[in-house]
Amino acid sequence: MQERAKKTRIRILEAAVKLFSAQGFHGATIDEIAELAEVNKQRIYAYFGSKSQLFEAALLEVFERIELFSHDTLAHAEKHPEKITAIVMEGFLKVHKAHPDLWRLLAWANLEGSLCTEALNQARRQENERLRILYEQAVSDNLLRPIPFETWLFTLLAVTYFRFSNELTLVHTMNGISSMQKMERKLTADLNTLFTTENATE
């Protein structure tokens, strides 16, 4: 594959990520993707085979590009293990805000039943293990309550995911809270105290 071909391949992929993320598999059209990528329609079939193969390629692309736990987050959590919940939450929220494509594509994939989910988690597993070590150390240091790592991670992932995937609904539900930002701060703080032992903050 020549240099020029690689570039157009990437242009297609970027357009696909953008449009699939915005409108889903059935909502986005090959014509739109081709137009946004400034590429002839047929190139898409030449490089990706079919619409569904393009979707999976786009999904994998996003997953490999984005690291859920940034170096900063892990380093920060290492220094202040008693605040690990707040730090990781803030990290999650930041990543999701910076890459809305990520959770949207994942949401579409889950609803539409994409098949490549195994490959996705392979990429994520290694990241998880680094965090697990930090977390379990904090638990045995009696900084955190003795809740299993899986439950803790699941809760944080769930809260973050829910905050974004139900934004439309939440605006009305959580009345009394004026802004989304306020809600995030409140949630982060509350969850942090929830998972922390009482003597840790002394």
Place this chain on the structure above:
Amino acid sequence: MQERAKKTRIRILEAAVKLFSAQGFHGATIDEIAELAEVNKQRIYAYFGSKSQLFEAALLEVFERIELFSHDTLAHAEKHPEKITAIVMEGFLKVHKAHPDLWRLLAWANLEGSLCTEALNQARRQENERLRILYEQAVSDNLLRPIPFETWLFTLLAVTYFRFSNELTLVHTMNGISSMQKMERKLTADLNTLFTTENATE
């Protein structure tokens, strides 16, 4: 509108719920819905106007039909306020399992940016308030940790939603846990201890 017309209207609505929930707005087709409802295509436009209007009608239908906190759940929680977290979680999971249409339709609506979300929450608000009273009583009785009601409810809703909307992904992520049911039980138990004060269980 005659009796017969009402029935066909309902048949259309039920078919719409089923197919929109399964395949989303763009994925489902009017022809399929008409076929499943055993109704002439034209009747759909006679009663609902357009595809998008049918979608919103289907969404509202599901929301009004399903009560998120059943009478059983609330009664049970009233008797055992120290187990309110586990009880409500189990209730949520049960409702979601019994009505997969609910969260799927909501997920599609959120992704596709439906506009009728305001109406949805109006229906939910009253239910929330009954639960709030129970919860806040349990907090002031020192059975639960002093976490705001909103954060508590948000967490439980998020965990439940996440469990269903990311089922495909989770099967691989949470390795070491053999079945989904085991995971649910673990999560429920852990969250319950998390939100309960230590003296409550004594």
Place this chain on the structure above:
DNA sequence: AAATTAAAAACAAACGGTTGGTTTGTTTTT
């Protein structure tokens, strides 16, 4: 260094099928 050439890359245009939406006319039920 310039010309040639074959493959790779990109294009334009059309294909057959399906979509949402609508209409026209007819039959059935109330």
Place this chain on the structure above:
DNA sequence: AAAAACAAACCAACCGTTTGTTTTTAATTT
């Protein structure tokens, strides 16, 4: 007689995909 439901066709638009042609690139030959 009016309301409800039907059958069937229509439309323009769009879907994913394919075919045939032109342009660009890079290696080869002169």
